[in-house]
Amino acid sequence: EVQLVQSGAEVKKPGESLKISCKGSGYSFTNYWIGWVRQMPGKGLAWMGIIYPGDSDTRYSPSFQGQVTISVDKSISTAYLQWTSLKASDTAMYYCARRGPSDGWFDPWGQGTLVTVSS
């Protein structure tokens, strides 16, 4: 079974750093792009960026470029999303998802990681 399992919920203070993870299993991890999607409380979905684990080629939405870093460790089939200095406005659910083999749709999705940033 193809599966993406994300790390657990985080509570952080403004200015702290954070790295959340997404581990893939049940398929050839290096052959499929992995994307990250933000969902702020009560709001819709925002496409943040994607990474190709085979060569770490990364594409960001202009809205998130410079705000987050997407990376991957293919030796452990894990993608990451990280912040160097969190803001209260980063409070959201973050999903990872596997991109289709030749198209840009996402399936499957991870279960989500809730990030809460509060002083």
Add this chain to the structure above:
Amino acid sequence: DIQMTQSPSTLSASVGDRVTITCRASRSLSSWLAWYQQKPGKAPKLLIYKASSLESGAPSRFSGSGSGTEFTLTISSLLPDDFATYYCQQYASSPYTFGQGTILEIK
């Protein structure tokens, strides 16, 4: 970025109804459009890709149509399990933007 606009934002319907949700793009997508269903507290699930291809395992009461800038998701006969939020997503051009969502609620 390509802007995606869904309508309506909220749709009230009854079990057994046929419903249609529309998604409009700010420029042509050809057929590079997907639809997702999201239930409260859960991750989105892919329903339709390439505008009209039904994802394996998705119920056949869901169908998608359209090309260019206008697309529709139709549910032929609503079941209680279908009350959820639906999103379209374009993948013609990065960043692969989502619509704002349509909440399908019980009338």
